[in-house]
Amino acid sequence: MSKALQILQKYWKHDAFRDPQEQIINAVLEGKDTFVLLPTGGGKSICYQIPGILLDGICLVISPLIALMKDQVENLQKKDIKAIALVGGISQNEIIDVLDNCQFGNYKFLYLSPERLQQDWIVDRLKELKISLIAIDEAHCVSQWGHDFRPAYLKISKLKEDFPAIPFLALTASATAKVQDDLIKQLALQDPKIFKKSFERKNIAYHVIKTENKLSKIKQTLSRNSESSIIYVSNRKACIDMSSQLNHLGFGSTYYHGGLSHKEKEKNRLLWMENKVQVIVATNAFGMGIDKPDVKTIIHVHLPQNLENYYQEVGRSGRNGKKAFGILLTSSSDIISAKSQFISILPDTSFLKNVYIKLNNYFQIAYGDGYNDNFSFNLNHFCSQYQFPILKTYNSIRFLDRQGIITLQNLFSEKIYLQFIIPSKEVIRYMSLNTHDEEIIASILRTYTGVFEMETAINPILIAKKSNTTEKNVLEAIYKMHQSNVIHLKIHTNDSNITFNEAREDELTINRVRKFLETQNQQKEEKFKKIVDYIENVSICKNKLLLTYFNQETILDCGICSTCILKNKKNNINLVHQVAALLQLEPYSSLEIENKLSITTEETIFALQELLEQNKILIHSNNKYFFKQ
Template sequence: MKSPLEILKIYWGHTTFRTPQKEIIDTVLKGEDALVLLPTSGGKSICYQVPALAMGGICIVISPLIALIQDQVNSLKEKNIKAIALTSQLSQDEIVIAFDNLQFGGIQFLYLSPEKLQSKFIQDKIKQLQVSLIAIDEAHCISEWGHDFRPSYLQLNILKELQPNATFIALTATATQQVLEDIQLHLELNDAQVFKKSFKRSNLSYHVLKTEDVYGKLKQLLHRAKDAVIVYTNNRKQTQEVSQFLNRNGFKSSFYHGGLSLSEKNEAYLNWMQDKTPIMVATNAFGMGIDKPNVRVVIHINTPNSLENYIQEAGRAGRDNKKSHAVLITNDALLHETITKFKSNIPTVKFIKKIYFNLNQFYNIALGELPLESFNFSLQKFCSIYQLNLLQTYNAIKILEQENILLLDENYSKKSSFKFIVSNQQLFNYLDNYPSKNEFIQLILRSYGGVFEHFTIINEYVLSKKLKCSKNEIIKNLKELHEQGIIKYSFADTTSKLNFMVVREDAYTINRISKNIEKRNNLKYEKLKAVINFIQNKQTCRTIQLLTYFNETCKEQCGTCDVCISKNKTKVSLKSISEEILKTLQNQTLSSSELAAILNFTEEEILNSLKILLEQNKITITSQNKFKLAI
């Protein structure tokens, strides 16, 4: 049997382990369970991949994201290590062949999602395997106190029954003490060795920048960036809008979110990895498993939902241990909007009762009835019929799923996309020959911009409402245009499968879980408030604030965050700043953000000085909201 160090050298080309990887691997090789908390970029995968190769037998890896699973499998295959993933794309026959290969074909790693493990068929097959190690990745998903709770993780202790002699290792990058205790409890890791590495990143500086001109500040930061950048937003539409804005302003960027097709995601990812488009504008769907060493800046232009999310996303900067920055751009209006959106989208007990009642009415389920069949479910159609907020309704259904009242096999996140692949003139010629398509194509052109330049997400249901026809008619028209070579159309079926898991009892059903709902809502709000407190706290070093949240004691200030810099900065008088502004405005007009980019003062200092200069009539404002010297 090869030693862990030999395995590391052969497959990874390294000759040393990071701290505390060697200690974790030694523990696993002794057959002892381990609970590992390593920050983003801490090298968690090696902690189970290396001992699995040294132990022999099969390593089962539970992971929550198909994209992350595929990345891991591809990475192992590139090292000539046999690995397989059980995804929804495999048929029953292909799954049978996969398990035959696991038993007789020398495959060493089996990756699957926690949902896939719920299959009795797959459980029976796993029972027949020679399993030496079981790795639970993103283990924080098992805890309701975690930032990404998934009910399916609560069923993972079935693996203890299926493979009682296997060693367990649970891994996460973000967990408070409460979450760590939950992981040990639910996975039955009674005697596990716990390994925690500090969240402190001495090469990473945290900055919270307050500005009214978010896009202007973003441009300013990107002009200074020398290597790869990630810009995080909170919604899919904004990723595309910001990317287009940056490209119009001379930057090279791609965008990435969960609604893109696989080919679109791969193209954006490869362009970024190869530095063809060094700026990636993304939702938090982008990041897990991403290991690009030269990310120099991570920028958030919206308020993160939790400090767990924030530290994980920010931690994707500086993986090469070189000086890097995590920047959060904000203002009072954005913070107010964040709280307002949270309150409007969080499902109350009363709202969940309404959703549950409407779902039963929608499918004509009688009181006291438990239907055994699965129902086709379109979230958009359901919300349209009952005039419901889409996101709030989705959140309510997810809570009903967490409480085992419903089971949603969802395609909701999938989005269709299209792009015109003919010129304007060719399109005019086509309409001359097919005038019946004129109204439909005009609607598309009015509804979506940039459709000749890039792929655009299209909502067939919304178009059907505008044309007062069925969604199927819209899909048929789009497919015809695709077949005729006018557009490239990627259809995504958003119809989900919905199962009712309990007898219909209306209000009584929800009353039984009302305390759980309120507890979960309060927890989410507390997490959001922790983020806002972090943003608004200008007295305590950013690193100390983050470490304190994760139960780490730290008294040493980083000296590089915006709070530390402002404390160490020599106080400059408004008179001196005003004099610098007047000098800079000689023979030119500039906006406040342009002045902030030129002068070495904060935007707040510049705005205060501009107010004084305006009151003194030394400067005036142009119609373009720029400042110039008064005549």
């Protein structure tokens, strides 16, 4: 029995490796650079954790999300394997302590974000460690063609110069052929061993359901499938609203988004992980590194940005091998809304140049000056001064960062800190005199128990939810307390830091990167078209569409997706006649047709599409279909 298999059995209690885990581990143990493409749930972490245990020294794991790092470290620690992470929000002294532990404490794993590699003193400390392996998780982030590109990932290749004899292991769950080639180049992998596994998840049924009443469809789906579920939405407000609606309907629900405090994220995550609630409603901030085998259903309420994101998010279901569902709900307005959200905010060359020039003017940088100048920067103030749309401007500045023209750090780190500076008795008296704010203040006191002892970061959205009011009212109550000398208030308004890496040259600078911008925009538009095609194509198996996107061909239809179910119905013609007969009586919505005829959503959609194509029916502005006279 190999040592790797002994480790697997001892710590993970599995009798055998999944294909091709053992081959990957052997390549790493032989000291070879390795590229791994395993679909979500394919067991990527074991591919670096087992070599990390076997090799003499510490395995450095570069990972993009705190949630992922925390989850991995916790799992290793439960197995009595010494692991530690450099997460955000810790002081320099705490970082030094972590690195000292790694150097002198026999730790086997050190997790850190790619942004940490931008701090030279941390890289210098890493050089003092006995590093045995460098693993890059979510490696698609290295490529500018990847769906979640992070500029800081480009710094990783410099570690090759510092650790030339140490193998690199790059792992990802979703990368097209173009991204694969690019990330191998960007990471400077030397003659890498390449391992790929099929993207096909035979136990997942991919369904696209068109409906104008998404909440009703969610209720129906969750009632039929009472197991653990994730509902993905596009923004924080929708997150909170949807969770509240589900709780009102009797489904145990919590939520997760990037604006929550670390404590709140962890509390909500555990509620769901421990099956104390059925559903977690989340933005795409949730998911990486979340390994929950019993997830039955993934529902997308809004269109995902691309098929890579969609595949990864749906892939968090069915990891126990049982049948699972990936359901994408769409309405008539979704494509227009998504285009506005994803495509309309892309800057063209003219807009980018204008932002760059105004950015220099904002900091009073003269032509030919500015090299290595550093400034605090508030995006909202900048956009307000020049009447720029925020998201389009943000994308412009991110592009300048990716091209190395500027370096952007700590975007959107604005926080509200407060501390009560009067005794608790006086706070109670203040509440009695300001009854309109009483519940808000009580929620702050209940949520943040240390607010009398220290300045405490406050999450206004959370307090608004707990006190059943709006974020605006919470902020007004906080400002009123500050004016009344009840609290000490501190607001960090500089939401980022900008360093200019080049002297100002205006048109010359932008012309140099114009082609990259045009290519990037074209790529994002193409990715969006693929999402639209996935939704609208009712003739090709959904599983086939996904596999083709990832350059994998398959002959057989899956038989369980929404398209295949329609194809396999023998009574489609009768369905069309039934729907036509019903609409000849009076107009009905798709949901009303479904209920009247006791047919499925897929059958209803099929019949309506057939009648629309035959030009026999039309749709009113109130989303009711009627038969043409």
